[in-house]
Amino acid sequence: MTQAPPVPSGLLRRALADARSPRLPRSVPYIPERAFPWGGPALSPAGAGGAVDLDRVLRLSLGAPDGSTAGRLRPVASAGALHPVRAHLLIGPGCSLPPGRYAYDPRTHRAHPRGRAPADAAPGAVVVLTVTAARTVAHYGHRAWPLLLLDAGHAAAALALAAAPYCAQVSLDVDGAELSAAAGLPGAAEWRELWPGSEPELPLAAVWLAAARKSAPSTDPLAAWADLPRATAPVPQPGSETAPPRELATTRHVLDKLAAAPGRPTWHPARRPAPVTDDTLRTRRSADPAELAHPSAPYLLAQVLATAEGARPDGPAWAAAIGGDTPGLLTTTGVLASGDARPTLARWAAGQQWIGTAGAVLVAHGCPADAPPALIRSSHLAAGHAAGVAQAHATALGLRSRPIGSWQQADLGAALGDAPGHDWIVHGLALAGPVDPALPAPPPPSGKEERP
Numbered sequence: 001m002t003q004a005p006p007v008p009s010g011l012l013r014r015a016l017a018d019a020r021s022p023r024l025p026r027s028v029p030y031i032p033e034r035a036f037p038w039g040g041p042a043l044s045p046a047g048a049g050g051a052v053d054l055d056r057v058l059r060l061s062l063g064a065p066d067g068s069t070a071g072r073l074r075p076v077a078s079a080g081a082l083h084p085v086r087a088h089l090l091i092g093p094g095c096s097l098p099p100g101r102y103a104y105d106p107r108t109h110r111a112h113p114r115g116r117a118p119a120d121a122a123p124g125a126v127v128v129l130t131v132t133a134a135r136t137v138a139h140y141g142h143r144a145w146p147l148l149l150l151d152a153g154h155a156a157a158a159l160a161l162a163a164a165p166y167c168a169q170v171s172l173d174v175d176g177a178e179l180s181a182a183a184g185l186p187g188a189a190e191w192r193e194l195w196p197g198s199e200p201e202l203p204l205a206a207v208w209l210a211a212a213r214k215s216a217p218s219t220d221p222l223a224a225w226a227d228l229p230r231a232t233a234p235v236p237q238p239g240s241e242t243a244p245p246r247e248l249a250t251t252r253h254v255l256d257k258l259a260a261a262p263g264r265p266t267w268h269p270a271r272r273p274a275p276v277t278d279d280t281l282r283t284r285r286s287a288d289p290a291e292l293a294h295p296s297a298p299y300l301l302a303q304v305l306a307t308a309e310g311a312r313p314d315g316p317a318w319a320a321a322i323g324g325d326t327p328g329l330l331t332t333t334g335v336l337a338s339g340d341a342r343p344t345l346a347r348w349a350a351g352q353q354w355i356g357t358a359g360a361v362l363v364a365h366g367c368p369a370d371a372p373p374a375l376i377r378s379s380h381l382a383a384g385h386a387a388g389v390a391q392a393h394a395t396a397l398g399l400r401s402r403p404i405g406s407w408q409q410a411d412l413g414a415a416l417g418d419a420p421g422h423d424w425i426v427h428g429l430a431l432a433g434p435v436d437p438a439l440p441a442p443p444p445p446s447g448k449e450e451r452p
């Protein structure tokens, strides 16, 4: 693999400052989900004899529900319910699908073969997660790219949680060029020329589903795949963009630059926190904001905070803002600050007033204004991953929850009296206890809400 070219330093700093600025996104029309672009035979992932049961793993994580969970589009959460994450399956020996490359269609729960597997493919499956940016950019404009990273992190967590009892290994720092090559996709720069009429996919993360309960990849499980020739192309779609609008082109450029990671990728095991079960993943929902105003029991809040904090070694720090008699900002080791931070968090999170009275608000923070590309990427992917695991844990503990993705001027460090620019909020998860009918209803949120 060749060394990634240096990233123009000003580009990412400007993109980060812009996404965090109070500038409102332009109002762009809603874009409906396009038809799945990969053709060819559609195989059920429920083949016999594989230790890695892709049918179960994909149904519990990315596959559209069969109608049993009203109103939910996918098992995994997604900013604006736009679900921009796609999954390419690189299937080695020991899986419920024959070895080869596949594109996974979440709406039909079918795998479309795209090419053969290398002779020395590692046992198990590697899932390469990509994002298509158009719909998220249409909705969130210049605030979209951090959300696309967070969404990819949530999807990686969903896959890893679904893989239990087997141990999934998650990498959030594989070089984008290697991810594209392994999945048999062109790089962002050449996509439109090679595959006109199809929406470019930007690869951001990989999850290795091993066929054993305990194993860590001793070699890079993507290397053998990346040496194969490119796999089959998507079917061009009528009405596809000829030239992307400027904001979309910028978002793709930023994500492409962020994914250019020098050095060897790292893989970290992701485990399911007890008492999360398959049923938890099947029923997880983000609660309606109006149902998030009741405090959760402190010992349950502490468990979810510890899960978020411990989900990744390469992630940002987490803290929990609570109200009540002793309001404060708590960490797993103590009190970061006293006072009620929730109204400020509500202002910072695109003015979503309900956050000001939420039972608790967990926030991931770090990622300075001048963070290098690898840190910007890992902060957001790992925060999304941690929030995904924490939301599953909260659900299993009977708590209500809702991720919070858009943060503007959320310089937590400066608000706590440190030098500005060093410690920004990148993601959040609101938590609440179940409603006790004996308690008086919380006051309704006041003020106009912006689009999150």
Ligand SMILES: Cc1cc2nc3c(=O)[nH]c(=O)nc-3n(C[C@H](O)[C@H](O)[C@H](O)COP(=O)(O)O)c2cc1C
Residues within 6 Å of the ligand: 072, 073, 074, 075, 076, 077, 078, 079, 080, 081, 147, 150, 151, 154, 284, 285, 286, 287, 289, 349, 352, 384, 402, 403, 404, 405, 406, 452
């Ligand atoms: C990265 C991310 C950011 C989100 N940000 C917000 C937010 O700021 N405000 C909000 O009300 N919901 C937010 N959500 C929740 C989504 O709206 C929710 O996941 C989506 O509507 C799908 O519903 P479900 O989670 O119940 O499946 C976010 C979700 C994700 C994954």
